[in-house]
Amino acid sequence: MVYNELRKDYLLNRWVVIATERSRRPTDFAQQKTEQTQNGVCPLCVGNEHMTPPAVMLYLKQNGEIKKDRDHEDMRPKNWLIRVIPNLYPAFSPYKYAEYREEIMKSEYFGYAIGHHEVLIESPNHNENPADAELPQLTLLVEAYVDRLRDLSAKPYVQYVSIFRNYGRDAGASLSHAHSQIIATPIVPRIPAEEVAASKKFYDQHQKCVFCDIIEKETDGPRLVLDNPHSVVFAPYASVHPLEFWVVPKKHAANMLELSKAEIEAFAETLKTSLKALKDLVNDPPYNYGFHLSINREARDYYHWHLEVYPRLSIWAGFEKNTGMYINTVKPETSAAELRKTIQA
Ligand SMILES: [Zn+2]
Ligand SMILES: [Zn+2]
Ligand SMILES: [Zn+2]
Numbered sequence: 001m002v003y004n005e006l007r008k009d010y011l012l013n014r015w016v017v018i019a020t021e022r023s024r025r026p027t028d029f030a031q032q033k034t035e036q037t038q039n040g041v042c043p044l045c046v047g048n049e050h051m052t053p054p055a056v057m058l059y060l061k062q063n064g065e066i067k068k069d070r071d072h073e074d075m076r077p078k079n080w081l082i083r084v085i086p087n088l089y090p091a092f093s094p095y096k097y098a099e100y101r102e103e104i105m106k107s108e109y110f111g112y113a114i115g116h117h118e119v120l121i122e123s124p125n126h127n128e129n130p131a132d133a134e135l136p137q138l139t140l141l142v143e144a145y146v147d148r149l150r151d152l153s154a155k156p157y158v159q160y161v162s163i164f165r166n167y168g169r170d171a172g173a174s175l176s177h178a179h180s181q182i183i184a185t186p187i188v189p190r191i192p193a194e195e196v197a198a199s200k201k202f203y204d205q206h207q208k209c210v211f212c213d214i215i216e217k218e219t220d221g222p223r224l225v226l227d228n229p230h231s232v233v234f235a236p237y238a239s240v241h242p243l244e245f246w247v248v249p250k251k252h253a254a255n256m257l258e259l260s261k262a263e264i265e266a267f268a269e270t271l272k273t274s275l276k277a278l279k280d281l282v283n284d285p286p287y288n289y290g291f292h293l294s295i296n297r298e299a300r301d302y303y304h305w306h307l308e309v310y311p312r313l314s315i316w317a318g319f320e321k322n323t324g325m326y327i328n329t330v331k332p333e334t335s336a337a338e339l340r341k342t343i344q345a
Contacts, residue, residue: 007238010214011198012191016238016326026243026330026338029313030283044177046124049076049083056118057084057147059140066140068147081137082144083121084182090117092183095157104157104186116152116184120144121177129167129178131275131284138268145180145291146256146264152184153257153295160188161295168286171312188296196294196303203302209252211304223336226274226343230266233274235332235339242313242330243278243285245339247271248306255293255305271307277342278311286312 005018043051054071059082061067066081092115095104105111122128122141130138145163152161165180166172173179188196202210218234219227225245226233233247247270251263259267278287293305320326 009238010236011195011202011210013194014238014240014324014326016240016328018331019327019329020331020334026281026313026335029242029285029311030281031285042126042175042177044083044119044121044175044179045126046078046080049078052085052119053088055080055083055085057144057151058082059144080121080124082123082140084144084148085119085121087117087119087181092117092185111186114157114186116155116158116182118148118182120148120180120182122180123178126177129275130165130272131279133178133272135265135269135272138272139265141180142264142268142271143261145182146259148182149255149293149295150257152182153255155184157186158184159295160185160192161293162189162290164288164290166286166288168284168312171286171288173286188294192292192294195292196296196299199302199304200299209302209304211248211306212252215248215250222333225277225336225339226270228266228270230263231270233270233339235336237332239332239335240326240328241310242328243282243311243335243339244309244328244332245274245278245335246306246308247274248304252304254299254303255295256291273343274309274339277339278309281338281342282311282313288312 004020006015007018008015041048054076056070058069058071058077058080059066060069060077061079061081092113094116095112095114104114123133123137128137130141133141149161149163152158162183162185163180199210202208215232218224219232223235223237224232225235229250231247231249233245235245247267249263249267278285287309289307289309291305291307294303314329316326
């Protein structure tokens with residue numbers, strides 16, 4: 001009898017069964033492409049700026065330079081490269097009077113969903129998704145993430161800023177124009193909170209950042225996807241998705257606010273290379289990615305920001321929803337080997 005492996009996440013109290021009995025190869029998940037026809041007008045395309053709320057941040061192309069601005073009263077410039085707008089149906093909305101946490105979180109079980117919910121339009125080109133984007137444009141995207149993080153994290157009622165991307169209808173993207181979302185919340189959500197708490201515990205025990213430790217181990221191991229001077233990309237030990245990978249910067253920092261221009265560009269390049277490998281390997285699958293970070297100054301020494309990428313190649317059903325335990329039919333070591341081969345090809 002050969003047993004499946006039960007693996008626990010580096011930090012979270014989350015278990016996954018690596019069920020390779022079915023011995024599926026990552027390429028078995030290659031997507032059948034159904035032509036997605038876009039009906040009607042895209043509200044995020046150039047020329048349709050009037051169809052959205054006014055932009056809170058714009059990167060404008062002006063005389064060969066980038067100018068940062070926002071939409072004004074009846075002025076909606078069309079020469080933008082990046083455009084950030086409030087979500088038309090926000091999950092979290094700003095409230096100008098609530099400056100303090102006590103006015104937002106009324107009890108242990110109740111609060112108001114005060115914060116921000118933004119859509120970041122990544123390019124004037126409808127289909128310029130990261131796997132295919134030109135590097136200068138992708139660099140602007142990462143810079144825009146950092147700018148929004150700076151702005152939103154400075155607000156007194158914001159405790160967390162979630163920056164994420166849904167790609168493909170099956171991953172929850174209702175608009176096909178290349179875009180990300182940013183949600184600023186008045187509490188730290190469960191997964192980042194658990195990561196921060198576990199990182200603190202590790203730091204107290206070992207006087208070392210747990211992610212710096214993970215980087216060291218994964219760089220030499222069978223789950224490595226990519227290693228360059230700025231980042232490592234690897235399939236995490238307890239991946240819950242086939243072909244899941246994380247991008248972790250080598251420089252220790254709790255969030256992206258201190259990144260230099262060169263580091264922003266290097267991160268954009270790593271992101272593009274990894275997402276391109278995923279696209280080439282399994283025919284452009286839907287995916288979600290999201291940053292994990294901390295804006296709490298106390299976490300500076302023990303927390304380490306990173307990006308997690310979850311390809312949507314399997315569907316979670318009753319067991320996962322019922323237990324919070326996962327079944328992954330592809331070994332992370334196999335996922336990493338396939339991604340590595342695709343990058344080197
Ligand atoms: Zn569009
Ligand atoms: Zn670290
Ligand atoms: Zn994480």
